[in-house]
Amino acid sequence: MIGVWRSTTSHLREMWEAWNDFWFSPTDPATLGLIRCLTGAMLFYTHLVWSKGLSAFLGADGWLPNDLMAAKQNGRYFFSIFDYAQAPWLLWIIHVVALAIFFCLMIGLFSRTMAVLAWLLALSYVVRVTPGAFFGLDKINLMLTMYLMLGPCGARYSVDRLRRMRAGDDDEAPPSIFANLAIRLIQLHLCVIYLFGGLGKLMGEKWWNGTAVWFSVANVEYRSLDMTWIANYLWIGELATHATVFVELFYCCAIWPRLTRPWWLLAVIGMHLGIALTMGMMTFGLIMIIANLAFVSPETIRRFVDPIAARIARMLGAGRTEPAPMKK
């Protein structure tokens, strides 16, 4: 009996250590910094495009008027600043401020504060058009911005860092528990997204009979590159259909082991690039690839991004002439 108790407590202790290690190990904030920069750019572009139809999409008498949205969102605990500020001049003031905030997040000026403000504002835009004109891009934009708030997203690749360097603080950005926490949450959220992307497809006949990719690429409204030549080689579409389900369904398992992670990353990047190029969803494809950067190690990120960051720092007259060595 004592043996059972000891092995149980020992197992539970190991589990707690593994949990601690998974969530509370400090990590280099390089990955989070790059995700901040790219998500900021996506937020800026996504919302810049709203400029073309600000009143039409967000105004009281637009495509989605207040009474229709009140019925569609009934029972939801939603909040949008645009439910209260609907005069065109006020819409534009908020919009310009929002664009400035998204730009600041992209360049990393007052990064953490900007992440909070960017999330609140991006949420206001998307809630005003949900349901009605939202899609996957908005979900991932919001998801990434939410997790950026949790960690030191401006510790690298940011104006904040440049300002510290100019002030003579050349110390490396320290590893951070909260950078790890933010990255872990992005990773697990992605696993849920792909798992249910795959499970949802299992309910559809076309994902089973291999015709789903055909019906996606032959759809005129989505098409940005004519892929209907695969009518001559239907096996290509069928293989792509099955591969899509397979990759999405097993992402949550295959993305963790060291052996399969690079392959699964390549597979999902290929899948999203394919969707971006052939189905005209460049923004959605890019934001999914940005989210998947959460599975790339800070060392790899630094190997590619540090030289660019160092060059920009030199151009702006700050910091070292060479990138700082990576801490091992």
Add this chain to the structure above:
Amino acid sequence: MSVDKNKPTPQRPAVKPQAARGQVGELALYWRLLISLAVVWHLFVVFIAPMSVPPTSSTVETLARLTPVRVYGDPLYLNHGYHFFAPDPVVNAVVRYQIFDSGGQKTSEGEFPSLKSQWPRLFYHRHMMLSDQADTPIDPTGRMTREQTLRVTLTAYARHLLRISPGERIDMQYLRHNVLLPNDVLQNVDPNDPRTFAEELRLSVSRRDLEAPLAGLPIIKETPPAEPIPEPAGGQP
């Protein structure tokens, strides 16, 4: 491409760099416990939302509609199904309209989505979502038919167009744009051939109706699911 070397995986022993080792404990135990609880709760809400997309079990449906789940998930925008292109790829809809003056003369016409008039691509895509999500159920109990939902939503679209255009009346058509089959493509059928469009609804709105409340909106007391999937459209190939 390198993998996350700092993190342990099931296939190798955990090897942490010296910089990281020992810093796990930097956060006090009570903070780690508190954050752990928050993380478990957060991931539960992230998971239960797509799990509750119909069809689902009554247990999951009940869990997803619990007030704490909704109070947390809705404001954080976590209530999503993530069923991208599922259960089957969508068959898109196109909305066409004509606006007439008081004498019955056509003053303008248009359609959305339209690559000719809506750019950049993301702006076009927003219009595509307007037409695609026009049949997203408003009433979670299903008391409102798909046609009633479409009629209410399209009336709102028509009113918006009439407000920003000179004219007395707008006629609007909701057309399902069916996708060509491989054999059709091999026989060089035009993907925009009129036969590929199936009219699902036609309505008319006059300027004098603009100030009236939007008719047909239900009074709903039930909680909506995470992300209602529209009923299969009649024009699916």
